[in-house]
Amino acid sequence: MKKVLVVGGAGYIGSHTVVALANRGYEPVIVDNFYNADPKVLAGLTDILGKKVSLRFADAKNYQELAQIVHQEGGDIHGIIHFAAYKYVNESLSKPLDYYRNNLDSLLNALQLAVDFHIPGLIFSSSCTVYGAPTEAPVKESALSLGLATNPYGKSKEMGERICEDVAKRYEDQLRVLSLRYFNPIGAHPSGLLGELPTRETQNLVPILLEIVRGERKSIKIFGEDFDTPDGTCVRDFVHVMDVAEAHVTGLEYAAQRRQSSAYDFINIGTGTGTSVRQVVEGFQRLNDFPLEVEVTERRAGDVPAVYADTTKAKSRLGWKAQYTVDEALVHAYQWTRHYLGTS
Numbered sequence: 502m503k504k505v506l507v508v509g510g511a512g513y514i515g516s517h518t519v520v521a522l523a524n525r526g527y528e529p530v531i532v533d534n535f536y537n538a539d540p541k542v543l544a545g546l547t548d549i550l551g552k553k554v555s556l557r558f559a560d561a562k563n564y565q566e567l568a569q570i571v572h573q574e575g576g577d578i579h580g581i582i583h584f585a586a587y588k589y590v591n592e593s594l595s596k597p598l599d600y601y602r603n604n605l606d607s608l609l610n611a612l613q614l615a616v617d618f619h620i621p622g623l624i625f626s627s628s629c630t631v632y633g634a635p636t637e638a639p640v641k642e643s644a645l646s647l648g649l650a651t652n653p654y655g656k657s658k659e660m661g662e663r664i665c666e667d668v669a670k671r672y673e674d675q676l677r678v679l680s681l682r683y684f685n686p687i688g689a690h691p692s693g694l695l696g697e698l699p700t701r702e703t704q705n706l707v708p709i710l711l712e713i714v715r716g717e718r719k720s721i722k723i724f725g726e727d728f729d730t731p732d733g734t735c736v737r738d739f740v741h742v743m744d745v746a747e748a749h750v751t752g753l754e755y756a757a758q759r760r761q762s763s764a765y766d767f768i769n770i771g772t773g774t775g776t777s778v779r780q781v782v783e784g785f786q787r788l789n790d791f792p793l794e795v796e797v798t799e800r801r802a803g804d805v806p807a808v809y810a811d812t813t814k815a816k817s818r819l820g821w822k823a824q825y826t827v828d829e830a831l832v833h834a835y836q837w838t839r840h841y842l843g844t845s
């Protein structure tokens with residue numbers, strides 16, 4: 502079985518990708534320092550897969566630790582999927598050094614590992630934040646130019662992509678690197694056994710709804726209802742986390758099997774459809790029969806009215822398109838939280 506190193510694999514998207522990899526015949530090896538992951542997710546992985554997944558505790562900022570893992574795995578690694586990063590936009594404004602150090606050092610080490618051990622494919626978790634505040638939607642990959650990202654988190658992704666491109670070009674004979682620019686991953690595994698469980702304070706919409714379900718928060722705030730959108734609230738591209746997970750397996754095959762003709766490539770991962778914040782909040786209540794206390798407040802600085810992906814490239818290069826609906830994602834997220842609480 503082909504081994505894939507999943508760096509940051511105990512986190513939200515990483516753990517779901519581990520399921521997708523195992524289902525498609527790969528042997529995932531999780532590498533994580535549990536900075537923002539709860540070891541409880543591992544039980545869910547075991548339940549879904551019917552066996553334990555290899556797990557290595559390591560800090561991706563430390564190259565020696567990573568290299569030792571590859572040695573211990575027999576050196577035979579088919580690909581690296583690099584999720585490890587700090588991911589909160591607001592926090593990155595107050596801790597820019599921490600964000601640049603963690604997000605860039607860990608990526609440099611992952612690339613170094615790929616080069617040193619002749620690992621043929623590496624996927625980098627990029628983000629739609631690299632587009633900054635786009636004025637047009639859907640957003641095409643070509644909308645990226647340097648300097649659009651508006652915060653250290655987004656800039657670490659933008660710089661990360663540049664680094665990937667330069668390294669991939671230099672080692673083109675042995676390596677393909679693919680950046681996946683995700684829009685807004687939400688939801689949980691359809692079994693309800695695995696889902697998002699951050700250990701840090703979250704800033705994202707659906708995790709906040711789940712905090713309310715867990716009794717950790719009272720109400721949800723909608724920031725502004727006077728945007729130029731159909732219902733006045735911001736529109737985003739919410740994509741089911743299992744669809745995002747599948748995109749990684751397909752993306753790794755595209756890169757490592759060299760169907761990717763250029764040394765470096767970058768692809769949007771979204772549904773291609775915008776859904777408003779109000780639609781998500783109302784859908785969550787209706788689908789799960791869970792009433793929420795909703796508060797509408799002022800707009801947040803920097804929020805743009807509508808951001809959703811142009812997915813043409815994902816379809817043409819990867820043959821990938823999202824399969825789940827936003828409604829399904831909201832139901833799966835709720836089921837996961839009920840399971841976590843022991844009330845499902």
Ligand SMILES: NC(=O)c1ccc[n+]([C@@H]2O[C@H](COP(=O)([O-])OP(=O)(O)OC[C@H]3O[C@@H](n4cnc5c(N)ncnc54)[C@H](O)[C@@H]3O)[C@@H](O)[C@H]2O)c1
Binds near residue numbers: 510512537585626
């Ligand atoms: N969730 C989103 O909305 C979203 C959107 C776009 C891009 N991304 C990117 O996708 C990736 C995964 O996101 P996520 O939502 O799963 O985040 P997450 O925080 O749940 O997962 C990241 C994982 O990396 C681990 N990690 C962080 N630094 C590490 C280090 N130095 N060494 C080892 N492990 C480390 C964390 O413990 C965590 O398990 C991140 O790079 C994030 O920036 C996420």
